[in-house]
Amino acid sequence: MTITGGSTPNGDYDRPVVLISTVRLKGIRLINDATQAIELPGASLFELEDLLAKHHREPHSIIGSSCIGASIIGGICNNSGGALIHRGPAYTELALYAKLHEDGVLRLHNELDIELGDSPETILHNLETQNYSENQPITNKLASDKEYSQRVRQVDEPTPSRFNNDGRRLHGAAGSAGRLIVFAVRVDTFEKPEHEQVLYIGTNDTNHLTDIRRHILQNFEDLPVSGEYIVESLIIQSIQSRYKEQLVVELSKTN
Numbered sequence: 355m356t357i358t359g360g361s362t363p364n365g366d367y368d369r370p371v372v373l374i375s376t377v378r379l380k381g382i383r384l385i386n387d388a389t390q391a392i393e394l395p396g397a398s399l400f401e402l403e404d405l406l407a408k409h410h411r412e413p414h415s416i417i418g419s420s421c422i423g424a425s426i427i428g429g430i431c432n433n434s435g436g437a438l439i440h441r442g443p444a445y446t447e448l449a450l451y452a453k454l455h456e457d458g459v460l461r462l463h464n465e466l467d468i469e470l471g472d473s474p475e476t477i478l479h480n481l482e483t484q485n486y487s488e489n490q491p492i493t494n495k496l497a498s499d500k501e502y503s504q505r506v507r508q509v510d511e512p513t514p515s516r517f518n519n520d521g522r523r524l525h526g527a528a529g530s531a532g533r534l535i536v537f538a539v540r541v542d543t544f545e546k547p548e549h550e551q552v553l554y555i556g557t558n559d560t561n562h563l564t565d566i567r568r569h570i571l572q573n574f575e576d577l578p579v580s581g582e583y584i585v586e587s588l589i590i591q592s593i594q595s596r597y598k599e600q601l602v603v604e605l606s607k608t609n
Contacts, residue, residue: 376425384409384543385488390497392466392540393426394481402426402543411543414444414498430539433529436516437582439571441544442502443516447495448540449527450481465526466540467493481538498542499523507571547579556586 363371376395382402383392388409391402402413413426415435429435429444436443450470452462462474468486470477480486506515523529527536557563563583570578 376427379537381482381484383484383488385490385540386492388543390490390540390542392468392481392538394538395425395427395536397426399424399426399429406543406546409543410546412546413543414438414441414541426541427527427536427539430528430541431530431532431534431536433520433523437580439506439581440503440577440579442499442506443520443523444541445499445523445525445528446497446539446541447525447528448493448497449536450477450538451527451530452535452537453533462537463526465495466538467491467495468540478537497540498544503577506577509568509571 363373378396379394380396380401381392381394382397382405384390384405385392388406388411391405391413393402399413399415403416406412415424415429415438424434430446430449433443433445435441448466450462450464450466452460454460462477464470464477468490470480470486502515508515519529527534527539530536555563555566567581570581
């Protein structure tokens with residue numbers, strides 16, 4: 355369910371557009387005591403959240419920013435998670451993907467750091483049938499952006515802590531944005547907080563919010579999981595009057 359329309363083609367293009375649906379390519383496997391997960395293209399954040407609940411852990415994100423029930427791989431490909439302060443953008447250096455090279459040959463790249471075989475057919479078969487151990491060796495590759503929580507604190511730096519096409523977080527499938535065919539990603543999961551609290555802060559002066567943001571980033575020992583700006587007119591007009599019942603049902607898992 356798209357919210358903004360930004361996740362699907364819209365309007366005129368200067369070339370043919372091909373859409374490939376991967377929603378039936380479902381599959382999630384928790385590995386290394388549920389501290390990481392292997393996900394196929396059709397796996398959603400909601401499904402991963404349900405699997406992790408009994409382990410008292412949660413995914414990088416709970417809900418997609420552009421669509422409800424967002425796919426995990428879609429988030430990785432777009433470095434999603436703009437509201438996430440502590441965890442930063444969706445990111446991993448561990449993935450299985452196909453890439454069309456300059457010589458015109460499509461090649462499969464297994465960067466999961468999991469032994470799945472040699473030929474593309476064997477690799478994809480073992481991935482789909484989960485023919486690999488759930489206890490995998492620790493890798494030195496990142497399966498989440500472990501540096502973002504420190505980078506975002508640098509509020510007086512001349513460059514933004516996050517921006518589109520940030521070369522620091524373009525790696526394989528991460529940030530590929532449709533240029534690759536991604537079959538699987540390996541990502542970190544996160545310990546679920548013992549206590550959670552949502553705070554709504556309202557003001558008619560945006561400078562107040564800037565002061566709060568700077569104070570939190572510079573002084574809080576533990577950063578909030580996420581933070582978001584919401585325009586007053588959106589809350590009053592869109593949510594309360596037109597979409598209230600639908601949003602209550604769709605977003606019930608976030609409460």
